[in-house]
Amino acid sequence: MARKLAVLFAAIALLAGCSTTETLTVAQPAAAPEKYSAIVVDASNGRTLYQAYATAPRYPASLTKMMTLYLTFEALQQGKVSKTTLIPVSSNAASQPPSKLGFRRGEQIELEAAIRALATKSANDVAVAVGEYLGGTEEAFAARMTAKARQLGMINTVFRNASGLPDPQQHTTARDMAVLGMALRKHFPQNYYYFAATDFNFRGKRVRGHNDLLGRVNGVDGIKTGYIRASGFNIVTSVNADGRKLIIVVMGGDTARKRNAHVEELIVRYMPRAAGGSMAYQTAPAAPAAPMPVVAATPMPTMGAMPMQDTAAAPVPMAEVQ
Template sequence: MKSYISRLTNFFAAILIALISMPLLAGLTYANTGFSALVIEPDTGRILYEYNSNEARYPASLTKVMTLYMIFDALKHGQVNLNTSIVFSQKAVSQQPSKLGAKLGETIPLELAIKILVVKSANDVSVAVAEKLSGSEDAFVIQMNNMAKKLGLQQTNFTNSHGLPSLKQLSTAHDMAILASRIQKDFPKYFHNFSVTSFVYNDKVTETHNRVMRDYYGATGMKTGYIRLSGFNLITTATRSNKRIIGVVFGGKTAKDRDEFMTLILDKSFEVLLNSRNKKMRIDIAVNPDIIVVHPSVQAQIDAQKATQKKQVKTAITPPIKKQVKTAITPPTKNQVQPPKASSQSSAKYSIQVGSFKEYKNAQAQSHSAIKILGKGRARVASLQNGYHRALIDTFNQQSAANACSKLKAKDVECLVIRQ
């Protein structure tokens, strides 16, 4: 009985400390809220590498990929054109850096605004564009979230157009990979903007700080992101020998660590795609804790908070799910804590994907084959617009889905947990 109560106490202490710690951590230098990574082949839906890709993270300026999606959508439908003037309001000019530094009432053409969002990730430009497209940033954010749902970004929530700190601004590596895939597919006319390396404003040239996009062999573009809560984030799209992949990394301790890890998983993914005949093969790369380790001064403050907050924990009504929650500042493990989610995990439904196929019947057969291994679940096939069909198994909660995936991977069956 004492052991049970102790586990309950530790469980809720972890949650309480994680939540209370977040305002404190916003003023510190290190990423403390988790590491995630994913590499996919968007043309088939194949997963080449995965690490905590469905864990909620702070997207930071990866948010601007959705802002740019909204811009390209407005261009496509004739709502604006590349010469449309973007006016800087008081709200726009008052944004925190990174920013262009435009003056109140100043205007720039939309074409330049797009380049600035990609290269400099300017928050004042993001707000000015949002106000132009929707009348206000608040209205724009509503439209962003509606579009996110339409695109299938099931674990994403936006509260602003730029990605500056907000505890409710959440996404996952999985959702960001979907967004990158859709913006590449839906707007081929404008996607080249993600490979822009510089822009000129007031006779000054500003160069990109996206070193992977600039230097990686085969890179076609995409976006960086950083706030102290998130660590260093990155999306990269790349093509070699007509094989396209998308990589996402959340939570690097430094830009260098993030870039090196992205380069590693992209290189290994291309090796598998171009050289292996095993269509189910994935790369297996351990995450080095050194690239995301918490600085001792941060750990000391968290430890101090644990000591003072533990006494305030109330007795729980329901027992914790085993290993589901740990403190939000430890090096990543397979069961690392998530930042606060937009909805309760206990009531959420999950599916597992066990493959992606050109033929519907093959996807259907794969689902039923996986069910035979698991002894439970409901087979389903999701047909994609690119002609591929995803083999899915439904009726799981988060923990049982993770357990099922572990069982399938032990049998060399491709598997990914997906929130419905």
């Protein structure tokens, strides 16, 4: 009898942990529960189509550079700098660990090249140099980054540096990163093309980027990848195709490949649900390339109660992206 009761209670506990909303068949990337989070937002109206731990604190890693670029674009818009402005590289900037372009103290980089280095290469030395130039010090620039985050509605984000290199006090959420992604597209459409670049030329050499979804998945036009050991593999992805727009954030992937596969699954599932569009979303590659891999649906890993749910979070109000 005692054994039967124990089994019954275990079954009740299992049912209680299940969501009444739809559980998706797409597979979660292997990740520790303290790292994984995700959100899919209809960028046309701010409606949340999917979320999993979207407001849980996470390390942004190089997604931080999205805000560094936001403030850079803002300075350009305000006429404080131009694309030909020379950015000096301090010893502090030059000493940053990879990813970097490898500057030495006293060298300079034009702002135009710096923007490309941040968006494509995710260069840490350039991020610090830009932060020091625009903010006086990197610390002061990080304070401005946090202040801008609050202004945009990123209520759970704190920046401590311009690069995203490890700092225990630097944190964000998947939802906040979605807000930032939408703000970049809305406020700086004339500069948004930087996020779609797969490479750029610097000092006669081709520098390749890290975002392997670009040019391979229909409609993907940015935005930014990131990785540190504490965060896992992060990405903010913008998709714009057939009159539909999504912002997808996945944080805490076990590998870049698994993170990307997860994003592709979310695109396939949620692009048809986005507002607008007169045609069915096509998943064919945007350019001749290897076919998009078919990712088999696998059982969700044991990561605590982490069902993948439809519209479980409040929408991301478009008013926050003003």
